[in-house]
Amino acid sequence: MTERGLVRYGNTTIPYTVTRSRRRKKTIEITLDASEGVLVAAPFAAPAEAIRDVVLKRAGWIIARANEGALAPNPKQFISGETLPYLGREVRLDVTHADVPGVRIRFSHWLFAVTVPARLNGDERRTAIRAAFVRWYRRRAGDSVRSAIERWSKVVGAAPTAVAVRDQRRRWGSCAPDGTLRFNWRIAMAEPELLDYVVVHELAHLVHRNHSREFWSLVELAMPDYPLRRKRLREAGPRLSV
Ligand SMILES: [Zn+2]
Incomplete structure (x- = not known):
């Protein structure tokens, strides 16, 4: 199960995801990922409270970096009706699931027609669609x-x-x-x-x-x-x- 937490800083709520590692000895490290948000790497036995304190201590920095665009405002779920930017416009997604080997993206008439392998679910599905979009944009x-x-x-x-x-x-x-x-x-x-x-x-x-x-x-x-x-x-x- 993914370990998540929240800190409040002024009027802002900062959600974060914790990854614990047995190799990590002491330090708690924070990184920002445009699609995954605030990621915290912590030693295996670090108390949740200590992790929270570190996030809180870095809250000003996290918010500043988020304002610079380091974090996506809302991670996409890739469902019909959502939009993605292209050429400065918000382009609507039309997502269908079918028996296809990989994610297919077709752009026409200012619509992203996305076909997703029906066998994909949850994070695996999101990761595959995102990767297909990154290739497409690239x-x-x-x-x-x-x-x-x-x-x-x-x-x-x-x-x-x-x-x-x-x-x-x-x-x-x-x-x-x-x-x-x-x-x-x-x-x-x-x-x-x-x-x-x-x-x-x-x-x-x-x-x-x-x-x-x-x-x-x-x-x-x-x-x-x-x-x-x-x-x-x-x-x-x-x-x-x-
Ligand atoms: Zn320059």
């Missing part, structure tokens, strides 16, 4: 990012040596010293204007490997309304997860 992100790079390379005056789409939780994009640009697959969930901003930002890092005044003036030259897009991305960020 492919879409790859396509969108590549076409955006094609459009914006000339404007910025720089082109990457390679492009990759990754599962990077805390950043939308990054620029490696060898000229590889990496992007977070979740960017496929955002409006295309916001994806374009992330692409322009990373392309500009190929010219200026820092956030200097020169860097920002290059971004502005390529995309004069970048401050608005940047602000909107920050606001939309927390919703963009599965």
Whole structure:
């Protein structure tokens, strides 16, 4: 059985899940997972009260990180009627269960038609559907990012040596010293204007490997309304997860 707990901090209730380990000797460690929430790793015999105290002590940090989008507001159950973001819109799920070998996702007419193997239940079902969506978004992100790079390379005056789409939780994009640009697959969930901003930002890092005044003036030259897009991305960020 999964061990769960709750702490109250001001007006906020923080639910958490505990995993106990015989290998862990003393420390109680807290990690935040976008889909699983607050996870606590504890020594096998740690009293529940001690675990609660540690969560409470870190509550301010947990709430701050949640506000930055480290936690999904509500973990999805993947049932018909729920929505997932795509291209900045909330797209409704239509879920059916059938005798199929794996989860299938079809996107058409602004609807996600999801077919789920009937044998899957509970956590196993959720994990399989989520993984299928991550693969789906990843492919879409790859396509969108590549076409955006094609459009914006000339404007910025720089082109990457390679492009990759990754599962990077805390950043939308990054620029490696060898000229590889990496992007977070979740960017496929955002409006295309916001994806374009992330692409322009990373392309500009190929010219200026820092956030200097020169860097920002290059971004502005390529995309004069970048401050608005940047602000909107920050606001939309927390919703963009599965
Ligand atoms: Zn940057």
